[in-house]
Amino acid sequence: MIRGESEAFAELYQKYRARLHQYALSLIRSRMEAEDVVHDVFVGLAKQASGGRVPREPSAYLYGSVRNRCVDRRRRKPALSLDDVDLDLIVAPPGDEERIELRRLLNRALLALPAEQAEVVVLRTWHDLEFAAIAAMQGTSVNTALSRYQYGLSKLRKELGVHG
Amino acid sequence: MDDERIARLLRGYRLPEVSPDLDHRVLTEGAAIMERARLRGAVEDVGRSLLHQLGFGYLAWLIDLVTTTDAEYRVELI
Numbered sequence: 001m002i003r004g005e006s007e008a009f010a011e012l013y014q015k016y017r018a019r020l021h022q023y024a025l026s027l028i029r030s031r032m033e034a035e036d037v038v039h040d041v042f043v044g045l046a047k048q049a050s051g052g053r054v055p056r057e058p059s060a061y062l063y064g065s066v067r068n069r070c071v072d073r074r075r076r077k078p079a080l081s082l083d084d085v086d087l088d089l090i091v092a093p094p095g096d097e098e099r100i101e102l103r104r105l106l107n108r109a110l111l112a113l114p115a116e117q118a119e120v121v122v123l124r125t126w127h128d129l130e131f132a133a134i135a136a137m138q139g140t141s142v143n144t145a146l147s148r149y150q151y152g153l154s155k156l157r158k159e160l161g162v163h164g
Numbered sequence: 165m166d167d168e169r170i171a172r173l174l175r176g177y178r179l180p181e182v183s184p185d186l187d188h189r190v191l192t193e194g195a196a197i198m199e200r201a202r203l204r205g206a207v208e209d210v211g212r213s214l215l216h217q218l219g220f221g222y223l224a225w226l227i228d229l230v231t232t233t234d235a236e237y238r239v240e241l242i
Contacts, residue, residue, distance in 0.1 A: 006198035013190055018179040025180065035186045039193075046194040050201030090177035099176055106174070125174045153167045160170070 009049065012058060013042055019127050020066050022089060026122045027070035029111065031087055037073070041065040060133070063123075067137055087111075089122065102160065109159040117152035124149055 017038065024034035041062060048054065055061035089110050092099040110118055116138060123129045123137075135145040212224045 006195040009194045009198055010191055013187075013194065017182050017187070017190075021182045021186070022179045035183060038182075039186060039190055042190045043193050043197070046197040050197050088180050090174070091180055093176065093178060096176065099173070102173070103177070106177075121174070125171065126177075126179060150167065153170050156174070157167065157170045 005049075009042075009046055012045075016059070016062055020062055022126060023063065023122060024066050024070055025087055026089055026110070026118055027067065027115070028073055029087065033073055034070075037066055037069045040069060063127075063129075063137060105159065106156065109156050112159075113152050113155060117148045117155070120145055120148040121152040121156070 020038050020041065021034055024037045025031065028034050028037065044065065045055070045058075045062070088103075088107055090103060090107055092103040110121065113121065119138065120131075120134055123134050124131070131142050131145045131149070135142045138145060215221060215224045
């Protein structure tokens, strides 16, 4: 994306919008705030690009910006209890009976995971990020990121086992 | 159910929809910012070429030097 290219900006937005929105939702657990974060991140990117300062790796820049803004908002606001959270991190494909049946349970189990485990599960499962990239974002080691993923999956599996 | 099966199960879910209002806000504001930058660039180019034609090319060089060099600001308490 070079200075003044609004088409390139729109393409980048189309490519990352749904993923960054889900990532922000998983971190901040509020639909309105997640939308505000995604909005602010892309407007910030447009301002940077218009001044000729385009990030070398847009993906890393976007994920990092979303994370920083969500962490910042979370610090300023106490986390909602699970009972007060009503949002969908996942959507079942139409006609997929198994996933439709389990969606509610899995969605709730995902929201109940500790934040850092939920973050790894979301980024690895739906965003195809490598563990090294996730570890760099969380400021931890690859092994820790991997363990968080495994603990997260194990808790989801147990949750399904109990109710399934 | 093992971890591989739960991972496969999860991967089959889709991401939640983004609201059309967010799309509209981001794309409208992004396009406006880009358009302003394009206009600013075009005006700068015209000004620069005018200065060159009038024989004041060194002024354009001087302006570029000043505007692209980081300034240092300091507040002094009297």
